[in-house]
Amino acid sequence: MSSLIRTAISLDRELLEEFDRIIEQKGYGSRSEAIRDLVRDLSVKSDIARNKVIVATLTLVYDHHQHQLSEQLIEAQHHYAGKVLATTHVHLDARNCLEVIILKGRGAEIQHFADHLLSLRGVKHGKLVMTAAGPGPARVHQPR
Amino acid sequence: MSSLIRTAISLDRELLEEFDRIIEQKGYGSRSEAIRDLVRDLSVKSDIARNKVIVATLTLVYDHHQHQLSEQLIEAQHHYAGKVLATTHVHLDARNCLEVIILKGRGAEIQHFADHLLSLRGVKHGKLVMTAAGPGPARVHQPR
Amino acid sequence: MSSLIRTAISLDRELLEEFDRIIEQKGYGSRSEAIRDLVRDLSVKSDIARNKVIVATLTLVYDHHQHQLSEQLIEAQHHYAGKVLATTHVHLDARNCLEVIILKGRGAEIQHFADHLLSLRGVKHGKLVMTAAGPGPARVHQPR
Amino acid sequence: MSSLIRTAISLDRELLEEFDRIIEQKGYGSRSEAIRDLVRDLSVKSDIARNKVIVATLTLVYDHHQHQLSEQLIEAQHHYAGKVLATTHVHLDARNCLEVIILKGRGAEIQHFADHLLSLRGVKHGKLVMTAAGPGPARVHQPR
Numbered sequence: 001m002s003s004l005i006r007t008a009i010s011l012d013r014e015l016l017e018e019f020d021r022i023i024e025q026k027g028y029g030s031r032s033e034a035i036r037d038l039v040r041d042l043s044v045k046s047d048i049a050r051n052k053v054i055v056a057t058l059t060l061v062y063d064h065h066q067h068q069l070s071e072q073l074i075e076a077q078h079h080y081a082g083k084v085l086a087t088t089h090v091h092l093d094a095r096n097c098l099e100v101i102i103l104k105g106r107g108a109e110i111q112h113f114a115d116h117l118l119s120l121r122g123v124k125h126g127k128l129v130m131t132a133a134g135p136g137p138a139r140v141h142q143p144r
Numbered sequence: 145m146s147s148l149i150r151t152a153i154s155l156d157r158e159l160l161e162e163f164d165r166i167i168e169q170k171g172y173g174s175r176s177e178a179i180r181d182l183v184r185d186l187s188v189k190s191d192i193a194r195n196k197v198i199v200a201t202l203t204l205v206y207d208h209h210q211h212q213l214s215e216q217l218i219e220a221q222h223h224y225a226g227k228v229l230a231t232t233h234v235h236l237d238a239r240n241c242l243e244v245i246i247l248k249g250r251g252a253e254i255q256h257f258a259d260h261l262l263s264l265r266g267v268k269h270g271k272l273v274m275t276a277a278g279p280g281p282a283r284v285h286q287p288r
Numbered sequence: 289m290s291s292l293i294r295t296a297i298s299l300d301r302e303l304l305e306e307f308d309r310i311i312e313q314k315g316y317g318s319r320s321e322a323i324r325d326l327v328r329d330l331s332v333k334s335d336i337a338r339n340k341v342i343v344a345t346l347t348l349v350y351d352h353h354q355h356q357l358s359e360q361l362i363e364a365q366h367h368y369a370g371k372v373l374a375t376t377h378v379h380l381d382a383r384n385c386l387e388v389i390i391l392k393g394r395g396a397e398i399q400h401f402a403d404h405l406l407s408l409r410g411v412k413h414g415k416l417v418m419t420a421a422g423p424g425p426a427r428v429h430q431p432r
Numbered sequence: 433m434s435s436l437i438r439t440a441i442s443l444d445r446e447l448l449e450e451f452d453r454i455i456e457q458k459g460y461g462s463r464s465e466a467i468r469d470l471v472r473d474l475s476v477k478s479d480i481a482r483n484k485v486i487v488a489t490l491t492l493v494y495d496h497h498q499h500q501l502s503e504q505l506i507e508a509q510h511h512y513a514g515k516v517l518a519t520t521h522v523h524l525d526a527r528n529c530l531e532v533i534i535l536k537g538r539g540a541e542i543q544h545f546a547d548h549l550l551s552l553r554g555v556k557h558g559k560l561v562m563t564a565a566g567p568g569p570a571r572v573h574q575p576r
Contacts, residue, residue, distance in 0.1 A: 003301050009320040010294045011327065019327045022334055027263040032297040037262065038326040039299065039307045040269045046310055055236060057244050059201045059273050088232040090246050092199060098275070100201050100244050102234050118181065119171040125184050129203045129271040131242070150442045153464040155471065157435050163471045166478055176441040182470040183443065183451045190454055315551040325550065328557045343524060345532050347489045347561050376520040378534050380487060386563070388489050388532050390522055406469065407459040413472050415561040417491050419530070 048107045054132045058101045066122025192251045198276045202245045210266025225253045336395045342420045346389045354410025480539045486564045490533045498554025
């Protein structure tokens with residue numbers, strides 16, 4: 001079970017005021033919320049650098065008229081060394097599809113898989129996002 | 145109907161050799177394929193800078209034990225100024241969910257929506273990817 | 289005069305442990321130091337988004353054998369709408385130079401200037417970094 | 433001696449029109465110029481991924497009132513495993529300095545050096561840019 005720890009930090013008045021302005025603009029509920037997000041972001045970057053198992057989403061835009069592309073995309077997913085958790089497909093217009101592939105695996109194998117798919121003829125654009133569940137649960141509000 | 149145009153470019157021998165090495169490593173079928181990808185990437189960046197209607201995927205990792213978070217996520221999607229095309233949900237472990245929300249809209253409203261969701265208590269990590277169907281179909285192989 | 293303010297934040301034990309691990313790896317002296325850096329980074333991004341006056345460095349790699357390129361680079365700096373604070377030049381090898389141009393101005397005019405220089409024939413690579421002095425002085429140790 | 437090679441690529445009419453629009457907006461002299469830039473960018477990323485010797489610029493904003501910071505910055509540069517090519521210093525205002533350090537070395541050691549400097553008390557903001565002279569000379573215009 002994870003527990004919440006309180007720690008004090010010190011910031012210059014002006015930097016703190018700037019932080020509060022950004023917190024309000026972005027809609028965070030508290031300074032702690034915002035700092036947790038910043039720290040989790042560091043943590044994901046660190047997991048990627050150390051090649052730990054992470055979760056990633058690969059967004060592809062492609063032309064489904066491209067001969068055999070759908071087969072190649074499915075084939076590649078079946079041969080992926082890690083785990084494909086889910087795939088979502090959206091029809092953007094008469095020709096273009098958007099597909100999001102959710103992957104689990106190590107950074108290096110995920111990057112290799114993404115490079116392969118992005119190089120296929122008919123794949124027009126794509127971006128890879130690496131994330132992670134990260135350490136500990138989120139700050140849980142305790143409902144009574 | 146889009147047609148394929150041939151154009152000649154000139155590169156230094158060494159730069160071309162380096163290009164061919166990268167093409168092979170990434171698995172592109174031809175130089176044209178690789179250049180199309182580079183140009184499409186420029187095109188998407190340009191669409192974002194000019195605030196054109198684009199497609200985006202927002203990847204969120206969150207703790208579903210967080211009180212009322214699911215309701216807040218759904219509520220936010222219903223109030224989003226653009227269009228939510230699809231949402232995919234994956235159970236990462238006992239506490240953590242990964243959700244991918246596929247959005248259509250202008251860059252500024254998509255950014256605002258993403259900021260709001262990322263600021264919610266219980267959302268642990270998230271990343272926004274902006275893409276676009278972009279100009280023209282992909283290079284279509286003509287099957288006989 | 290800026291003063292130091294103490295504020296308490298709360299993080300899950302595991303997230304805090306992960307934070308401490310990263311702090312040690314990166315060599316920060318304290319959690320406050322690391323958080324100040326994260327907040328300043330947010331602040332710079334916010335200044336750029338709001339088109340405030342910022343400072344930027346443009347790094348260029350170019351071939352000084354390229355006819356008239358040096359003249360074009362100097363000419364462009366004289367016509368830049370903002371202020372060029374300094375330029376540093378390093379001879380990388382027989383042909384290649386690296387130049388760092390330090391600029392003051394609004395994000396949009398800096399971007400326009402950088403695009404122009406990067407498009408010149410003979411400029412081989414370049415990257416723009418936007419930064420800012422940001423709010424308040426750094427945490428100043430008070431020597432007696 | 434490097435020589436210029438001509439190669440033909442094929443793009444869809446619409447994608448080519450979009451490319452030409454961006455080329456004009458960014459001020460490139462020709463499609464070849466723009467493509468050379470895109471390819472060099474790929475090449476630098478590839479050099480970094482393979483941990484080759486590259487050139488980097490580290491931009492720091494710091495408070496020179498911070499006790500002993502200047503000494504620490506100089507000390508660190510003397511102990512850096514690679515080579516410090518040049519350092520430029522600009523006085524931003526009464527308290528803040530901007531310093532650009534130009535480095536040669538492998539990606540990993542440059543990253544480690546940058547992490548160390550960015551973690552020093554009094555360093556308010558910083559960004560690292562990795563670049564490279566890259567393969568071959570730039571396309572040299574032949575003046576008669």
